[in-house]
Amino acid sequence: MSIIRRLDNETVSKISAGEVILRPSNVVKELIENSIDAGSTFIEIELKSGGKEMIRVSDNGCGISKEDLPLAIERYTTSKISKIDDLDKTVSLGFRGEALASIAAVSRMTIVSSNGESANLMEVEDSKIQSLKATAAPKGTTIMVRDLFYNLPVRKKFLKTDKTELASIIDVFLRYVIAFNQIHFKLISSNRVIQEYFPQQNQLTRILSVFIEYKEGDIVEFKDADNHLRLFGSNFNIFRSDYRSIYTYVNNRFVNDRLLRRTITDAYSNILPPQKYPSCVLFLDIDPREVDINIHPQKTEIRFKDPNRVFSQVSHLLKQFVSRLSPKGTSPTNESIAIEQDRREPIYGLSESTPGYNAYSNPGHHTPSFLDKGGDIFESAGFFSSLNILGSLEDRFIVLSGHHSLILIDQHAAQERILYNDIIKNSKSGKGITQRLLIPMNIDINPLLLKRIELFSSKLERLGFDIEIFGNNSVIIKGIPVSLTYGFSEKEFIDIISNLDEDIGKLEEDDIIKEIAATTACHASVRGHRRLNEMEIRRLLLDMDKADFSTACPHGRPVFFEITIDEIEKRLDRK
Structure with missing residues (x-):
């Protein structure tokens, strides 16, 4: 008896739909692309319940x-191509003929369309046409999708909250807003216009209208001689903690291409701090015959015919661009250590009589080593503050001397651990201790980040933030966690919010708090390459003594290490 069976058409259509439509944002993506391919100059998206109840484009x-x-609404029907060879010259966003068929298979859909001669309304449910009749409508198309996955409960139960699905839709929406500056886009959610972008003359103006946290000069435009590559990249003083602010387009199609993204981050690596990423938008125009866009049903993956040549040319142009961003008048950083050279002149220009400051060890003064305590340095209060300050290395590492040893402290990691401990401790009560700002901070912010604030608002409040969303593009910060004593700026806040994503949202509440606390502590801590004066170092050492400490920062990087005299003697062949 045969155990292999042919699937019926209904089952096949639902399986195929699952490759194209995974969540409401996929529906929005496909319908926006159809509208763009239809030559639209105005596109309006309306949502209910994050797109789960209704999507209308x-x-x-x-x-x-x-x-x-x-x-x-039939599978593999399209106006874009007629044969396989047409893929070599297609520049349309859609071409597979699967989008509407996939949506119709998992929703209740209504299409109203007018070609200027007649207008018609068609109702579809479970891929079956329920009615088709004449109606009155202006030229254009309106597609309404209701009850997504109503007939596919297995898929429906995996949908996220309304806020999470809306954030995903905004992410998709902005990809097209950025690329098509000549189109008027409007996004409505629960009967409220949450974003609207009018046609703009040039791409840079549109990009700055989306990322309104950037000011003039923060984003710089670069083009090659033939206008095949256009880059709108952040300046050397603007960076993010992840690559989610990097947008890459090939022939105006948004693509998730790991190598293109890597080429951008490599080009920026010499002017940004370690593990930091630029904000940029890359447009690459290439002969359609040189790129395969038919890799995946969602059409965001591509393959270049000659990837080595493409990436070599892109890399060369990007490095030219980035070299122009480097701050003028700076020289390459030398690996040097600022150590006292003259015993009569203590470092930082402080007098030898400064109370509590030992520029050098006294022969009769015994300073402790954590090795003296069997490796447990935290049993002895005042360990760090009793060490002798020698100087700083690269304005990142504090150099200290103990008893028969040198100790190096990563100033950023040390304060990051201290702030993290304080923030977590203050959040235990359910609401963190808030430091009220005398003058509230009004911050313009892009819609994607605004949605992240809404998603994590209760967690931010628990940490001590007092944030009010003001309109569609700004927030007012009225208070910050009391532990953030080293100053707090708009940039730090945007960096913190930029690190929040759906993956963090999947964690347990206490783990979410720890993740946000770790990010907050990292961005609010004193930066590497900023020299601390003697009093700031003293303050940091005292804080380290008082803290419920750990030998690593919240992200796992060591805070300090000790080099004993034995190790030094061995290295110098003295033992």
């Missing part, structure tokens, strides 16, 4: 005739 494009409407 309206445009003023060329419309669909009555004869073509039934074909539009």
Whole structure:
């Protein structure tokens, strides 16, 4: 008896739909692309319940005739190509003929379309046409998708909260807003306009209108001689903690290409701090025959015919661009250590009579070593503050001397651990201790980050933030965690919010708090390459003595290490 069976058409259509439509943002993506391919200059997206209850996309494009409407929801029907060879020259965003068929298979769908001669309304449920009749409508197409996955409960139960799904839709929405500056985009959620972008003359203006936290000069435009590569990149003083602010487009198609992203981060690596990423938008225009866009049903993955040549040229141009961003008048950093050279002149220009300051060890003064305590340095109060300060290395590492040893402290990691401990301790009560700002901070912020603030608002409040969302593009910070005593700026806040994503949202509440606390502590801590004066170092050492300490920062990097005299003698062949 045969155990292999042929699947019925209904099962096949639902399986195929699952490759294209995973969540509401995929529906929005496919419908926006159809609108753009139809030549629209106005696209409006309306949502209810984060797109789970309803998605409506309206445009003023060329419309669909009555004869073509039934074909539009069948699999592998398209107006973009007619044979496989057409893929070599297609520049449209859609071409597979799967989008509407996939949406129709997992929702209740209504299409109203006018081609300028006649207007028609078609209702579809579970891929079956329920009605098709004449109606009145302006030129263009409106597609309404209701009850997504109503007939596929296995998929429906994996949808996220309304806020999370809306954040995902905004992410997709902005990809097209950035690329198509000549189109008027409007996004409505729960009967409220949350984002609207009017047509703009040039790409840079549109990019700055999306990322309104950037000011003039923060984003710089660069083009090659043939205009095949356009880059809108952040200046050397603007950076992020992840690559989510890097947008890459090939022939105006948003792509997730790891090598293109790597080429960008490599080009920036010499002017940004370690593990930091630029904000940039890259447009690459290439002969369609040189790139394969038919890799995945979602059409965000591509393959270049000659990737080595493409990436070599892109890398060369990017490095030219980045070299122009480097701050003028700076020289390469030398690996040097600022150590006292003259015993009569203590470091930082302080007098030898400064109370509590030992520029050098006294022969009769015994300073402790954590090795003297069997490796447990935290049993002895005042260990760090009793060490002798020698200087700083690269304005990142504090150099100290103990009893028969040298100790190096990573100033950023040390304060990061101290702040993290304080923030977590203050959050234990359920609401962190808030330091009220005398003058609240009003911060312009892009819609994607605004949604992240909404998603994590209760967690931010528990840590001590007092944040009020003001309109569609700004927030007011009225208070910050009391532990943030080293100053707090707009940039630090945006960096913290930029690190929040869906992956963090999947954790347990206490783990989410720890993740946000770790990010907050990292961005609020004193930066490497900023020289601390003697009093600031003393303050840091005292804080380290008082803290419920750990030998590593919240991200696992060591805070300090000790080099004993035995190790030094061995290295110098003295033992």
